Amino acid sequence: MxxxxxxxxxxxxxxxxxxxxxxxxxxxxxxxxxxxxxxxxxxxxxxxxxxxxxxxxxxxxxxxxxxxxxxxxxxxxxxxxxxxxxxxxxxxxxxxxxxxxxxxxxxxxxxxxxxxxxxxxxxxxxxxxxxxxxxxxxxxxxxxxxxxxxxxxxxxxxxxxxxxxxxxxxxxxxxxxxxxxxxxxxxxxxxxxxxxxxxxxxxxxxxxxxxxxxxxxxxxxxxxxxxxxxRTAFAADFIGQANLLNVTVTGRNGTTARVRLDNGLELTVAAAGLPATAKSALVSIRPEKICISKQRMDSENVFAAHIEEEIFRGATDQLRLVTEQGTKLNALVANESAMQEAFHEGDRVWCGLHLDDVVIVQTD
Amino acid sequence: MSAVPAATELAPTDSRRPGWRAWALLAPMVLWLLAFVVVPTAILLVYSFCERDEVGGVIFTFTWENYHRVFDPVYLRIFVRSVYYAGLTTVICVVLGYPVAYYIARASVERRNQLLLLVMVPFWTSFLIRTYAWITILKQDGLLNGLLLSMNFITEPLGLLYTPTAVVIGLVYAYLPFMILPIYGSAEKLDNSLIEAAHDLGAGPVRAFSSVIVPLTMPGIAAGTLLVFVPAIGMFAITDLMGGAKVPMIGNVIQNQFLQARDWPFGAALGVIFMLMFALTYVILQSRGARHAT
Amino acid sequence: MKAIKTLILTLVASFAATALHAAGELNLFGWSEYVPQDVLEGFTKETGIKVNFETYASNEELLSKLVAGGGNYDLIQPSEYAAELMIRRKMLAPLDKAKLPNLKNLDPELKGQVHDPEDNFTVPYMSGTVGIVVNTEVVKTPIKGYKDVFQAKFKDRLVVLNDNRELVTWALYSLGLPINEINPAALAKARPVVAEWVKLVKVFDSDSPKTALLNGDVDLGIVWSGEAAILWNENKKFQYVLPAEGAHRFIDILAIPANAPHKAEAHAFINYILRPEVSKIVSENFPYTNPNLGARQLLTAEQLANPASYPPAGAKLQTFRDIGKAAADIDKLVTDLKSAQ
CATH class of the missing domain: 3.40.50.300 (P-loop containing nucleotide triphosphate hydrolases)
Incomplete structure (x- = not known):
């Protein structure tokens, strides 16, 4: 070759x-x-x-x-x-x-x-x-x-x-x-x-x-x-699953930026994908990137939610989460072994998100 | 136990065997075939072994005499000629009909229906009237000669009518739709991706046609051949009207036995042989088509 | 119950009605293009008898239908040789001459013919001949007989009847042989003559031989005199010649089958058609030779002058006799010669 x-x-x-x-x-x-x-x-x-x-x-x-x-x-x-x-x-x-x-x-x-x-x-x-x-x-x-x-x-x-x-x-x-x-x-x-x-x-x-x-x-x-x-909402949505959320840029701090979801939840994202002039954006969060635990974890983005619905899918469990602010998110967790925590409908959980896992797909 | 019979009734053990309902639906057709195909054929077969009386009635005896006469060189020669004319007609029908059928099959659905209608329009008029129309076209002071003369292509009118050429023209005209329709049926079912595959694999238009399109539309060609060849052998009206009844075809010979010679048994024997030829053609086409059928 | 009774009564009543109606019916089995519609309508109008008209295209077709026992025909129209055969086979009912006063109108020449010497079974309807038509604008040489027609110079300019017995008959005439004695020796003599002739013919057509002449596809023909008469009416250049060697005369007759269900109506129809003014309508439509002398008096001078309808007297005319199975030998001979081309 x-x-x-x-x-x-x-x-x-x-x-x-x-x-x-x-x-x-x-x-x-x-x-x-x-x-x-x-x-x-x-x-x-x-x-x-x-x-x-x-x-x-x-x-x-x-x-x-x-x-x-x-x-x-x-x-x-x-x-x-x-x-x-x-x-x-x-x-x-x-x-x-x-x-x-x-x-x-x-x-x-x-x-x-x-x-x-x-x-x-x-x-x-x-x-x-x-x-x-x-x-x-x-x-x-x-x-x-x-x-x-x-x-x-x-x-x-x-x-x-x-x-x-x-x-x-x-x-x-x-x-x-x-x-x-x-x-x-x-x-x-x-x-x-x-x-x-x-x-x-x-x-x-x-x-x-x-x-x-x-x-x-x-x-x-x-x-x-x-x-x-x-890079686009279409690409994010068509390939795999994605939580697509509209956000407003609230502030910048060097390499990171703060964005707020429509109903109040604030997240920290990497500033690299966000042009200096952008006021609002569309972000994509893959369901499996949302880290879930009964204990509060240490992360850039941590927020509380309860499990509204649990869908058994064999190797994975799909969870429908509702944050305290009312934002609905799809999360995907590995189906737990007996050694791990189990999640069920109605449980209150902590969610963690790495800032690189909040992908900005569109700005204006 | 009581619930079981209902279940078995709903799930027939052999779905290919028609139940009484199917027979009830088939009955009219079966009776029709029995009365108008099976019985007349049986009568024909019986007559072919009988003798004629002087009026033209049938004397019920058993004789091979009629079949001996069928194989008289006089009639064999006519058989051969009839087969030749019918074969020529079939070949011309394939050559003329195939492109038409293929074009129609590849046209848009709306256009396809219009074109099919045009193919079938001649059936709206009586066959005899259409044949007389051809006489008007081909006769000595007819339309075709008039056109050719006025365009100075010829100086003397051509003697077209009452020639073998006129017979073949008449036969082709009469039977062309019977070739177009079955080929259309095959070509319409032809998956376009097969033609694309042929092109993709390096076949130009000619080779794609000869190695893919023709073999795959062969069932249509075979059906068309059967529908044209067999009736064309037995045709007598066109040979009479457009050929001037000069050269008898087997159809004329059979017709004569019933309408002139008052010899029904001999006519029946000719008819039986004719049917056997039909069956033979069918068997040959079937066995050759079997490989391509599925 | 009552409904069923009503139904049965209705059915019986309708059957009775049909039966009554059937008494006023006539089942006529005739040549196609030979009985004018006006005549059929006039008869029904006058008598109230309904005419069911079925047609055939050849004597052989008529014979085979009668032999096969199909149809209950009351009146048929065979040619004389077929009638002769039917009389011999007792297929015809004797006529009640008391019911046919109009027989007096008939030409005595056509009475007592060989097929029915006593005139007990048949009444002539129309008669005609088979002769030569010459397009005199094209053919300038005199044409007197069969040998003048079948000349090499007229190759592909001829139309003749597509009738095998006619063809053989002409050959026998030209050889001076009797036309009703068909045997292997006669056929062997006729064979070379017919063989030469079929090569010259452009069209064989019995149904409408005038077409080829009118279209200009041929210049000479041997055709039914009725066809020739129509040609003459069309254009006087078409001259009719009775062959000097002799010509076939045919007499189409009216007869009642032995098993006819409505013999009285059949007699009524025969008598009706024998009226001069009715017979005249037949002549106007189909210009054959009308055997009804009363009708002839009503025809115009031009109609009577038509040489095809009323040829000059003195010609040698003969009718066909039934030849039985020899028809098959003729058929084979001509088929063979035609296909040898």
């Missing part, structure tokens, strides 16, 4: 309109060679259109798309060195697994002597060697998924596009496939562009995540950055 990261994909201010609606709105994005990037967003946000622009199924109305340094904006899909795994797999029902996987090689007129081993390798890579002579309808959902993968990688594309490839699988299989995809990515060293609306999937698999909303990239960063430092 080269030490200087190369730009495998460059999207330059691309816009794609359907009628008057801009599905992709002046998006720019650079993807390094070998990177696993996820386009994450709700349905209708434009992530799939962006992927289709890369595949060549759509052509941009404005802007350019470069693939490995070459402009491909108006190249048809069959002239681009990218391959896609479709959401519905799009396996050819009239062809066997082997013929499906070999389809791309046949279209590229790869000689049979060459194609045979490549098909075998691709099938071995997805552990489907046994199934080569079956038809798609004779396979399970997970197996079809693997055929679709093998069919896409056998052509050795520069970029592999994956359009919500796991959405049709049940939860357990989805987790297995997530790991398999990650391994495959490592093994092949290909550039993966992965589209999903499942934030957990995005966080698990990606090197970087582009959070997309209304045709634009709201935030681009690695999983931890996206999760811990959401």
């Amino acid at each position: 080269s030490t200087t990261p190369l730009a495998m994909i460059e999207i330059r201010a691309v816009t794609k309109r359907f009628g008057r609606f801009a599905a992709v709105d002046r998006v720019s994005l650079t993807v390094r060679a070998g990177e696993f990037i996820t386009l994450l967003g709700p349905s209708g946000c434009g992530k799939t259109t962006l992927l289709r622009l890369l595949a060549g199924f759509e052509t941009p109305d404005e802007g350019q798309i470069l693939l490995d340094g070459m402009e491909v904006s108006h190249l048809p899909p069959y002239r681009r060195n990218v391959n896609q795994v479709f959401q519905s797999y799009a396996l050819f029902p009239h062809l066997t697994v082997r013929e499906n996987v070999g389809f791309g090689l046949r279209m590229k007129n790869v000689p049979a002597a060459d194609a045979g081993p490549r098909i075998r390798d691709a099938l071995a890579m997805v552990s489907l060697d046994e199934m080569a002579d079956r038809f798609p309808h004779q396979l399970s959902g997970g197996q079809r998924q693997r055929v679709a993968l093998a069919r896409a990688i056998v052509c050795r594309p520069k970029v592999l596009l994956l359009d919500e490839p796991l959405s049709a699988l049940d939860a357990k299989l989805r987790h297995t496939m997530q790991l398999e995809l990650k391994h495959l990515h490592k093994k092949l060293g290909l550039t993966f562009v992965f589209v999903t609306h499942d934030q957990e999937e995005a966080l698990t698999m990606s090197d970087r995540i582009a959070v997309i909303n209304r045709g634009q990239i709201e935030q681009l960063g690695d999983a931890s950055e996206i999760y811990h430092k959401p």
Whole structure:
């Protein structure tokens, strides 16, 4: 692998309109060679259109798309060195697994002597060697998924596009496939562009995540950055759970600042995220960052609350807290072992918050 | 114990076997088929082994004579020619009908319905009237010759009517909708992502068409072929009206047995052989289509 | 209970009504395009008898329906050779001539024909011939008989009836052979003649042979005289010629099937149609040769001058006799020759 990261994909201010609606709105994005990037967003946000622009199924109305340094904006899909795994797999029902996987090689007129081993390798890579002579309808959902993968990688594309490839699988299989995809990515060293609306999937698999909303990239960063430092209310809300609260800035003290919630609770936050002129802001507090104890603890932000509701969620307990001032907060605690304190509905508790866990997502 | 029967009634053990309610619903159709398909076919079969009397009635004996006559070279030659004309018609219908059907299937829903309506408009008029319209177009001082003459493409009117070409034109015209509709049915069900997948894997328009679209719409082509080929073999009105009845087709021969030669048993034998050919075509298409069916 | 009684009574009453009504009915089974609607309506208007009209397109169709026992027909319209067969097979009811005073109007020439020598079963409706139509604007050479029509120079300029027996009959005439003796020897002689002829024909059409002539697709035809008469009415360039070698004359007759349920009504209809003023309507619509001399007197000079309707006397005319199973041999012969092209 080269030490200087190369730009495998460059999207330059691309816009794609359907009628008057801009599905992709002046998006720019650079993807390094070998990177696993996820386009994450709700349905209708434009992530799939962006992927289709890369595949060549759509052509941009404005802007350019470069693939490995070459402009491909108006190249048809069959002239681009990218391959896609479709959401519905799009396996050819009239062809066997082997013929499906070999389809791309046949279209590229790869000689049979060459194609045979490549098909075998691709099938071995997805552990489907046994199934080569079956038809798609004779396979399970997970197996079809693997055929679709093998069919896409056998052509050795520069970029592999994956359009919500796991959405049709049940939860357990989805987790297995997530790991398999990650391994495959490592093994092949290909550039993966992965589209999903499942934030957990995005966080698990990606090197970087582009959070997309209304045709634009709201935030681009690695999983931890996206999760811990959401830059917009949308990003904070869409990824994981968040308590989003409106606050008024009441004072500054060097590296920290004081903010007050609408109903009176005051918190200390890091001043870094808060511009000097900001009078009010929106802050995000992840539920699991709220530290809860029956004893008062020592922290920048400590306040009392009572547990209004407790929702059992297996490994975790979701607690609905109401502070003395009346602010409602969601908190998430590990389901206690017998050695630890237990929390129940109606309990009065102390809550602690580290100032770095109060993330300023928006100011005005 | 008392609660159990109700439960079993609600959960049929074999959901594929129709219950009495299903039979009640099917009864009209079964009776219809029995009265108008099974019984006439049985009569045809029985007649084909009988002898004719001088008036044209049927004498109930058992003889293979009629089948011997079917395999007389005279009739075999006509069979072969009928198959040839029907085959040519089918091929032309596929070539003309496929793009139309495919285009309709890929159009927006609203437009699709309009276009389908246009395909079916000819059925609103009697078949004979439409055939006479073609005579008006093709005759010596007809519309087509008039147009070609006035545009100076030709100096002498073309003798189009009462030629084999006119027969094929008439057959294609009559049967084209029966090719378009089933292909449309197949093409409409064709998942667009399969075509995209083909393009994605490097197939240009031509190869995507030949290796994905055609195989996947094969059931429609097969159904259309059956609907065009088989009736086209037996067609007699078009060969009479547009072909000038010069070259008999098997349909004309059968018609003659009933309406001119007063030889019902022989006509019946020809009909039985004709049905066997239908069945054979069907079986061949089915077995070839089986691989693609699912 | 009362409701059921009422229902039954209503049903009985309606059955009775139908039965009464049925007494005033006539089931006519005739050629398509051969009985004017005015005649049917006039008859109903005058007698109150309702006419149920069903049609057929060939004698063979008529025969097979009667043999199959389908339909209770009261009056049929076969050609003479089919009538001959039906008389032999006792399929026709004898006529009650007392109920048919208008028989007096008929041309005596058409009485006592071979198919019904005593005129016990049949009444002529219309008669006609099969002859040659010449478009004299195009064909300048004289056309007198079959051999003049079937010349190589007229290839693809001919329309002839799509009727296998007619075709063979013309060949037999041209060979000087009897037309009603169909045997292997006669067919063997006719075969090469027919073989040459079918190659020259552009259109075979029995239903409307005039169409090809009117459209200009052909210049010569051998057609029903009624078709030729219509052509002549259309344009005098279409001349009708009775072939010198001899021509087929057909007589379409009216007859009552032996099992007819309404024989009285059938007689009434026959007598009605034999009236000169009624028969005249038939002639106006279908310009064949009207055997009703009274009706002929009512026709216009032009109608009578139509050479196809009323050809000059002296031509050799013959009717068909039933040939039984030989029809199948003719069918095979012509089918073979046509498909050999």
